[in-house]
Amino acid sequence: MLRIGMLTSGGDCQALNAAMRGVVKSIFSKRDDVEIYGFKDGYKGLIYSNFDMLTSRDFSGILTRGGTILGTSRQPFKLMTVPDKDGLDKVAAMKHTYHKLSLDCLVILGGNGTHKTANLLRENGLNIVTLPKTIDNDLYGTDMTFGFQSAVDIATDTIDRIHTTATSHSRVFIVEIMGHKVGHVALHAGIAGGADIILIPEIPYDIDVIADIIEKRAKEGKAFTILAVAEGAISKEDAKLKKKEYKEKLAKKEHPSISYELAHQLEKKTSREVRITVPGHTQRGGTPCPYDRVFSTRVGAKAAELILKGQYGYMVGMKNGETIKVPLEEVAGKLKYVDPEGSLVKEARRVGISFGDK
Ligand code: F6P
Numbered sequence: 001m002l003r004i005g006m007l008t009s010g011g012d013c014q015a016l017n018a019a020m021r022g023v024v025k026s027i028f029s030k031r032d033d034v035e036i037y038g039f040k041d042g043y044k045g046l047i048y049s050n051f052d053m054l055t056s057r058d059f060s061g062i063l064t065r066g067g068t069i070l071g072t073s074r075q076p077f078k079l080m081t082v083p084d085k086d087g088l089d090k091v092a093a094m095k096h097t098y099h100k101l102s103l104d105c106l107v108i109l110g111g112n113g114t115h116k117t118a119n120l121l122r123e124n125g126l127n128i129v130t131l132p133k134t135i136d137n138d139l140y141g142t143d144m145t146f147g148f149q150s151a152v153d154i155a156t157d158t159i160d161r162i163h164t165t166a167t168s169h170s171r172v173f174i175v176e177i178m179g180h181k182v183g184h185v186a187l188h189a190g191i192a193g194g195a196d197i198i199l200i201p202e203i204p205y206d207i208d209v210i211a212d213i214i215e216k217r218a219k220e221g222k223a224f225t226i227l228a229v230a231e232g233a234i235s236k237e238d239a240k241l242k243k244k245e246y247k248e249k250l251a252k253k254e255h256p257s258i259s260y261e262l263a264h265q266l267e268k269k270t271s272r273e274v275r276i277t278v279p280g281h282t283q284r285g286g287t288p289c290p291y292d293r294v295f296s297t298r299v300g301a302k303a304a305e306l307i308l309k310g311q312y313g314y315m316v317g318m319k320n321g322e323t324i325k326v327p328l329e330e331v332a333g334k335l336k337y338v339d340p341e342g343s344l345v346k347e348a349r350r351v352g353i354s355f356g357d358k
Contacts, residue, residue, distance in 0.1 A: 009042035013147025014288035022300020119332035142317025159193025170223030190228030205356030
């Protein structure tokens with residue numbers, strides 16, 4: 001008997017179900033003697049032994065379904081080693097659940113925080129295989145994460161729709177795009193949507209440079225300007241602050257997000273109307289795009305191959321179009337940033353996109 005535990009952890013995204021389907025279908029194509037334990041709401045289900053026994057049928061018809069059939073929750077890594085309110089040792093509890101059910105392995109789908117805990121469980125002797133999930137595409141060790149391309153599609157669609165109204169009204173528009181501390185989604189959606197200015201955390205901006213671009217465009221007869229702004233975008237002054245100082249500044253901030261601060265500053269500097277659109281969690285919602293369906297199916301099938309060979313302690317990822325396995329200790333705790341000197345940024349600059357820095 002092969003006993004597989006499965007959980008999805010952290011923020012959801014498109015193609016989580018498609019990835020799990022890929023794992024389960026591939027396993028059952030080789031073996032019948034398989035039990036699947038689906039833990040509810042991420043690591044919480046593993047800690048408190050809350051699971052459903054699932055059959056291959058549970059994974060049918062879910063290729064196109066957004067969200068996760070297992071549910072998910074955020075369980076910060078730094079709290080994993082802190083006992084819960086009843087004094088329960090969470091790591092010991094997860095190990096206990098794993099051994100009590102005689103699991104052969106755990107398949108964990110998640111992003112950065114999830115991978116730190118997955119690696120901790122590996123260090124504690126559990127057999128782990130992980131899959132790279134996040135719209136942010138910031139997981140180290142893989143070119144791609146599922147959810148990313150779907151989120152880029154949605155953010156691009158938002159910019160496309162803003163284009164028509166921005167031109168009619170001759171307004172400045174800010175579209176705030178998710179991505180946590182990195183700018184991959186904003187960069188791709190900004191280019192795809194024809195944004196005039198893209199602001200990402202990896203390239204700190206100068207507000208005066210942005211104001212000048214808006215004025216220059218207006219003088220040239222382009223009365224509207226569209227900014228694709230990553231939620232983590234940061235000014236040059238703020239980028240100089242120490243991490244602690246910046247956190248303190250953020251805590252005192254009068255604006256709900258960076259876009260509101262920018263809008264306030266730009267209205268003062270340019271005397272133009274500035275509007276803000278925040279697609280927010282719609283970027284994580286709905287059906288996965290075809291790319292994500294294919295990608296998640298591929299990494300799911302590759303994870304099944306590792307499980308059937310008894311190769312554990314890896315995240316399945318993608319490099320140069322090929323599925324690969326990356327040791328968890330190489331992935332955990334690192335972020336994959338946009339390279340400010342990389343070809344994508346250079347090519348974007350070449351077509352006249354500004355990053356608000358010069
Ligand atoms: O990591 C995915 C993500 O959507 C980020 O882009 C965003 O910063 C964060 O999750 C939002 O988290 P929550 O869903 O907990 O509000």
